[in-house]
Amino acid sequence: VTEEPIVVDGHGGVAVIRVHGEHDVATAPALRAVVQDAIAGATPVVVDLSGATFIDSSVLSVLLSGLRRSREADRGYVLVLPAEDGAPVRRIFEVTGLIPVFAIRPSAADAATAATAGTNT
Amino acid sequence: VTTVPERLGLSLPALPENVLVARQAVTGFCEALAFPVAVIENVRLAVTEACANVVVHAYAKDAVEHLELDATAVPGGVVVVVCDCGRGVGDEPGAGLGLPLIDALTDAYELEALEAGGTRITMRFRDDDARIDASV
Secondary structure, three states: OOOOOEEEEOHHHOEEEEEEEEEOOOOHHHHHHHHHHHHHOOOOEEEEEEEEEEEOHHHHHHHHHHHHHHHHOOOOEEEEOOOHHHOOOHHHHHHHOOOOOOOEEOOHHHHHHHHHOOOOO | OOOOOOEEEEEEEOOOHHHHHHHHHHHHHHHHOOOOHHHHHHHHHHHHHHHHHHHHHHHHOOOOOEEEEEEEEEOOEEEEEEEEEOOOOOOOOOOOOHHHHHHHHOOEEEEEEOOOOEEEEEEEEEOOOOOOOOOO
16 A cells, blocks of 8 residues: 555544655745644644655755744644664754754654653644 | 666756656666665755745746756766756745755755856766755
């Protein structure tokens, strides 16, 4: 079964956005809409990047704008990024120095717990 | 006898969906040259950022321009040229992270305004696995 590039799972009081495969300037607008909808939905948001194989700066821009909106709304916003070599997209976060900017957890379960607790830093 | 490619040339409409095409082509080129994975990751990301810049600016002008990519194997690495033919690159789109990323991911890069209009970015990558330690 091939997973869709962007999947939203709204169960359990947390909006989990799973990002799968390669994403760049062509798909960033769709992701932006999904992230904005999720934040507008008044639930904590988790963006799971564990299935992503490539993201560029336009996707980082979407993630940063989601972070800003979540903080304005005082809502949980947590990224899932497996540690070390487990995540192909980890490198762009390291090169841009953005690892400490986001709330990041290694698994979706940890991220959902943190987001539910309102974590966004 | 294995034939190793020496050059890759692409000319595509500057549309968002073609950034993926350019990225996959340059990835295949670097894989054929047997570059280390870490180097290929740098090339993929830097080329994506350069192409995205071209596409976003063509898009902003509501005109379909051409995105040209040329990769050449050189001793010790690869040189990739991305050209936005016909117009200059203005302010950076998105978070403004594109050029800082290119700076961090390349061994060297150069931006030139072309006399006929447009901008050319030339990016050089070394084929060894030197980790980039400088953050943007």
